[in-house]
Amino acid sequence: MNLGKETETLEFKKSTGEIREAMVSISSILNKHGIGTIYFGVKPNGDVTGQNISESSLRDVSRIVYESIRPQIYPAIEEVTLDGRHLIKVEFSGENAPYSAAGRYYLRTADEDREVAPEELKEFFEANKYRGKWEKGKSNATTRQIDRKAIKTFWQKAVAAGRLPDGRYTCPIVLNRFGLxxxxxxxxxxxxxxxxTHPITLKVGIFATDEKLTILDMKMYEDNIYNLLSIAEEYVLKNLRWRTEITGIDRKEISEIPVAVIREVLANSFAHAIYNGRTNHEICIHPSMITIYSPGEYASKHTPEEYIKGNLESEIRNATISKILYLNKSIEQFGSGFKRIHSLCKDAGVKYSYKNTDNGFKFIIYRPQLQSDIQSVTLDVTLNGTEMSVLVLLKQKPDSSRDEIAEKISKTVRTVQRALDSLRDKGYIERIGSKQNPTWKILK
Structure with a gap:
């Protein structure tokens, strides 16, 4: 029989001869997760070998835990039988971190225990003081206030991606399985x-310039993370520039920014946000850049560049949310967002930057070849806001219809027609073609 792989909360020991090493694992797991399990009588690869268990074996384990771990904990220790073999199972938890083993401090990294200095442990707790506590807290929403369609779509995608075992799933099963x-x-x-309950707010907008001055479109959505990710992706992709490449008989649409980059940045913005803060998620589309803002200050002591260049331990703020997004394949690689985004942008020749503030983290993706595609618009005091917005859209797409423009700037068709007439009279545009299917020539 095999119990699977060791994890950050599960440790295997071949026998109680490794009891001292087990105390180190208990300390490191408690400091990282606050809860864990150790089996004695199991090889590191998960094979159950069993061990001899005397009348005093359980008492000996309890005594050594009492002597070694500080602050003191009270684990559940029992003998279990699997496949005819006898094991000792130790389940432990604690909410008074940091914990030491024989006076030394440790942190769990994957399935390994790493000794750390008290100063480093303090930095770890400061950077991760939000993590886990908010996620596990009880909300005001009952188990009846769930989006059944979203949950069903989640498990279907997770199974199809091979990240969730095939089987019978229901909404209660999913919610309980992931501690929701x-x-x-x-x-x-x-x-x-x-x-x-519309728990999360997302603001999206399109602007005529790289400043938040002339608004071409502005919307606000309130929904759950699962639905907002789809809404955000659809909004961004709809407003990117696309080109067509034809190879033989195949026609392929290619966006100015790779779809994979957009998806990864969006998913990570939701995975690592602080959800009880003062600001909301926000996406701004400007002529030369797209900004994706995530509430909550940057949590890690390591810079994004350090994550990109090295193989550092990822510090995940919302472990449960991140896991759901990973299983759903919204996040391609669990805990390696910066490295993947950097690689995707480098391959596509797309530049990016970021800004970190006390309230949130903003990721900036620069739109390539903007200057050759769209001429800059000089603000003119003779143009009102509607005329300015219409002119910007015509410079992007000269064959835009009145209906398309009206939808983009949230105005009536009649208002758009007045703006077109005014721009023509002021010498900014000239109509080419019929009134029914016009193309506008930009004069200045």
């Missing part, structure tokens, strides 16, 4: 991911 419920209520993570 507590009593009869959703946890904060559960409500944020799949709640019908």
């Amino acid at each position: 419920v507590t009593e009869d209520y959703l946890t904060n993570a559960g409500e944020a991911l799949f709640g019908t």
